[in-house]
Amino acid sequence: MSEFGLMWLHLQWFAVIACVLMSVVFVQNLFRLIIIPRLLYVLSRSCLGQLRSRSYVPRLLEMPGRTQMSGDFPLGSVRP
Numbered sequence: 001m002s003e004f005g006l007m008w009l010h011l012q013w014f015a016v017i018a019c020v021l022m023s024v025v026f027v028q029n030l031f032r033l034i035i036i037p038r039l040l041y042v043l044s045r046s047c048l049g050q051l052r053s054r055s056y057v058p059r060l061l062e063m064p065g066r067t068q069m070s071g072d073f074p075l076g077s078v079r080p
Helices: 003-061 066-070
Strands: none
Touching: none
């Protein structure tokens, strides 16, 4: 193999390695900038929605004087 052929082979390997590294960096940046924040946003929305719905019901039930003043107790229920 001539010296020029060996140099060409090294140049090709260098180009392949550079392309692979650039694609790896591109995918990492894609994950870091787009995919992971979107997943975190979706997960936080779902967790906040569950927490909001769980903490929202007791607040409605704990309104002072709501059940005593309304007088619409279901049959068979015990007054508080």
